[in-house]
Amino acid sequence: MKGNALTSDLSWTQPVYLCPECGETLHFTGQAFRAPRRHAINQWKKAELLILNGFLFHSHVGPYPKTLSAARQFVKGPQNRKEGVALVTSATMRECVYHV
Numbered sequence: 001m002k003g004n005a006l007t008s009d010l011s012w013t014q015p016v017y018l019c020p021e022c023g024e025t026l027h028f029t030g031q032a033f034r035a036p037r038r039h040a041i042n043q044w045k046k047a048e049l050l051i052l053n054g055f056l057f058h059s060h061v062g063p064y065p066k067t068l069s070a071a072r073q074f075v076k077g078p079q080n081r082k083e084g085v086a087l088v089t090s091a092t093m094r095e096c097v098y099h100v
Contacts, residue, residue, distance in 0.1 A: 033057035034057075042067070042068045045068050046065070049071050
């Protein structure tokens with residue numbers, strides 16, 4: 001039985017969005033993300049570290065570390081690493097459903 005148009009291509013590539021101001025790639029942060037103050041460089045670095053390692057900001061997730069050094073240790077934890085990958089995967093799947 002041949003697949004129809006809806007099931008024949010199950011591969012999905014997450015779209016890439018670019019910042020209109022600087023041209024850098026935008027990242028999905030989660031709906032509960034609150035940007036740090038502009039000059040709070042370590043807080044921005046902490047947010048970047050968490051997001052790029054799969055720890056997104058949702059109301060049902062957390063608490064996350066309050067400092068950059070604590071975030072580095074948090075990300076290294078094997079159990080936390082697995083949870084971060086699972087969160088990115090589930091967020092990607094939800095995004096897939098929303099963008100169909």
